[in-house]
Amino acid sequence: MAILELPSSARPVEEVSLKYGVIVYPGFQALDVFGPLDALNSLSLVYPMQLSIIAETLDPISTQPPGSLSNPRADFYQSIVPNHTFETGPPLDVSIVPGGIGNRIASNVETAIDYVRKVYPTLRYLITVCTGSRLVAEAGILDGRRATTNKRAWATTIAYRPEVEWVPHARWVVDGNIWSSSGVSAGIDVIFAFMAMEYGEEVAAMIANFLEYERHLDSKWDPFSQLYNL
Amino acid sequence: MAILELPSSARPVEEVSLKYGVIVYPGFQALDVFGPLDALNSLSLVYPMQLSIIAETLDPISTQPPGSLSNPRADFYQSIVPNHTFETGPPLDVSIVPGGIGNRIASNVETAIDYVRKVYPTLRYLITVCTGSRLVAEAGILDGRRATTNKRAWATTIAYRPEVEWVPHARWVVDGNIWSSSGVSAGIDVIFAFMAMEYGEEVAAMIANFLEYERHLDSKWDPFSQLYNL
Incomplete structure (x- = not known):
């Protein structure tokens, strides 16, 4: 018996995004x-999905930020293994761009920003988490568009690209794709x-229940905007 | 300026757990x-913590379950890099045991169970997530103690060790250490x-805010127990 089965309301495989890529760089937030x-790992139990983990080189990428x-007194890090470089990254439907302390060092994410600029026109969707939006903003893709980012790092992040219409009170923001x-x-x-x-509400609910995760369903839910006085 | 600073109410470094180890095996849940x-990664910005990632060998460990x-139509996995084996694992204060589909195959977790049995008497605390409790239960450590586990996989998990006092309605359970x-x-x-x-409520709140995470503070909060008719 399959571990999970698609509900009948699920969108058919021919219509949905299947090819994902995640960008990683030293000092990414795990x-x-x-x-x-992990939500997508679980979804891949019922859709024939593919993941590319894309970095500057194929060496393991640590959560430890450079410099x-x-x-300096801690030694508490994890490394993920890429399977593609920014040169060899295959065609994707969806790209995910994470944040992390490591992107405070410009030289550490220059090639990632170049890759985002290059790949974006080929994507169906682009998803940013936390200060990952800063990489996409610096690629010039968010100019004149609405976007949000980490609330604690708000001031320093939005300063990178004032041309973006930054939304201070939002759990997430959708603008175009x-x-x-x-x-x-x-x-x-x-x-x-x-x-x-993309796949159907019943699918999302099934995967959330599989992860025993209580979703925030309102994109405007954001106590952290107030906490950090935005 | 430091990214985070300890509140004055934080417990002093001499009194708290600093040496963590996480057990990984093929098919762990990411x-x-x-x-x-990642909560502990953030805590390590303010405490001199050390992490050991412990597996059967030092080869990268994939989220892909064996067999x-x-x-079979998906290719959607990530690999983490261990820095210790079950043979070389150093002294720890806290061990974390994750679940995952991979532990449904006994031969895949035999050495992990042996390691848990060996290391437990040396620990200050042991923390299990999801079906990770099954490994600890099989090591015989939970006999006669209260514990919980994944609610969807409840029946198959508790069957491994009926000697445990399994608690069906709980987000988490504490019994001893x-x-x-x-x-x-x-x-x-x-x-x-x-x-x-272990470190103080203000510390936990600070890290949760850093991750923009809304904690469930009630260990009895568990809608999934009802969802899965337990």
């Missing part, structure tokens, strides 16, 4: 990546909202 | 691991409850 991915941004979300755990809510749109 | 770890449990949680995303709630106990 939950920015693995929150959305002086990490605690770009879905941007607030800090870290908001990535889980945006992926479920995206899943409901 | 969020079981990276939910708790026929994955969708063992903290067990319900399915997948419950791992995030249990780590914050543990953090509040």
Whole structure:
């Protein structure tokens, strides 16, 4: 017996996004990546999906940020293994761009920004989590569009690209085919909202129940905007 | 300026757990691991913590379960890189045991169960997420103690070890120094409850706000118990 089965209301396989790519760079925030991915891991039990993990090189990528941004007295990191570089990344339907302390160092994400600029016109959708929106903003793709980002890092993040119409009070924002979300755990809510749109609400509910996750269903739910006085 | 700073109410570094180890095996559930770890990653910005990622060998460990449990038409997996084996695992304060479809295959987790049995007497605390409790139960450590597990996989999981006092309605359960949680995303709630106990409530709140995560603070909150008719 299959572990999960598609409800009859699910959108058929020919119509939905199947090819995903996630961008990683040193100092990425783990939950920015693995929150959305684990929801999609579970979805891949019922759809024939493919994931590319894309970085500058194929070497394992650590959550440890380069330079002086990490605690020199701590040694508490994880590494993920890419299967594509920014040069070899295959055609995608959806690209996911995580945030993380590592993107405060420009030289650490230059090639990722170039890749986002190059790949965006070929995508059906682009999803950002946390300060991942800064990479997409710097690629020039968000100019004149509405987007949100991490609320604690708000001021420093929006300063990178004032041409974006930054939305301070939102769990996530959809503008055209770009879905941007607030800090870290908001990535889980945006992926479920995206899943409901793309595959069907019953599918999203099934996967959320599989993960025993209580979704925030209102994109305007955002206590952290107030907490950080935005 | 530091990214985060400890509140004055935080417990001093000499008194708290600093050495963590997480067990991984093929087919682990990504969020079981990276939910708790990302909360702890953030905590390691203010405490001198160390993480060991412990597996049977040092080869990268994939979320892909062995054999026929994955969708043969999908290719959607991530790999984490261990830095210790069950043989070389260093002294720990806290061990985290995740669940995942991979532990439905006994031969896939035999060495992990042996390791749990060996390491438990040396730990200050043991934390299980989802069906990770099944490994600890099979190690014989939970006999006569209260514990919970994934609610969707309830019947098959508790059957492994009826000697445990399984609690069907709970987000997490504490019995002695063992903290067990319900399915997948419950791992995030249990780590914050543990953090509040071990480092201080203000610390836990600070890290939750850093991750823009709304904690479930009531260990008895569990809509999934009812959903799955337990």
